[in-house]
Amino acid sequence: QVQVVESGGDLVQPGGSLRLSCAASGSIPSTYAMKWYRQAPGTKERELVGEWFSGVSTIFSDSAKGRFTISGDNAKNTVNLQMNSLKPEDTGVYYCLVLSGSRQYWGRGTQVTVSS
Numbered sequence: 001q002v003q004v005v006e007s008g009g010d011l012v013q014p015g016g017s018l019r020l021s022c023a024a025s026g027s028i029p030s031t032y033a034m035k036w037y038r039q040a041p042g043t044k045e046r047e048l049v050g051e052w053f054s055g056v057s058t059i060f061s062d063s064a065k066g067r068f069t070i071s072g073d074n075a076k077n078t079v080n081l082q083m084n085s086l087k088p089e090d091t092g093v094y095y096c097l098v099l100s101g102s103r104q105y106w107g108r109g110t111q112v113t114v115s116s
Contacts, residue, residue: 002026002105006096009110012086020081020110022096029100034072034079038092039109046095052079063089086114 008020022034033053037046050059052072059065067086072079083090093109 002028002098002103004096004098004105004107006094006107006110009094009112011113011115013116014087014114016086016114017082017084018086018112020083020094020112022079022081022107024077024096024098024105028077028098029103032098032100035097035099036070036079036081037095037097038090038112039095040089040092049081049094083112086112088114090114 002024003026004022004024006020006022008018010018012018033051035051036049038049039046047061049061049064049068050057050070052070057070059068067084069082070079091112091114093111095109096107098105
């Protein structure tokens with residue numbers, strides 16, 4: 001089994017920055033991707049923000065491009081999401097997913113609130 005834990009969520013003012021972290025532990029597959037999703041308040045869908053895979057980071061969310069960056073450390077099984085110039089619409093629960101083939105391991109999420 002794989003355990004995934006996110007951290008770093010907080011209340012921040014518009015224009016501020018936050019750094020989220022995700023750590024995976026347990027029986028981690030040899031090949032996997034670590035992805036960041038966010039779920040806006042009142043919605044059921046989770047939006048893919050970006051991923052870290054084989055040392056390459058990719059931001060998929062158009063609203064996050066130019067403001068968010070992803071970094072990771074495969075040796076430590078960790079991935080970070082650096083969020084700058086935060087906007088109220090970035091508010092939500094941010095989840096980390098470890099994906100290997102058809103196997104998915106989700107964390108419980110960390111709350112990010114952007115408000116003045």
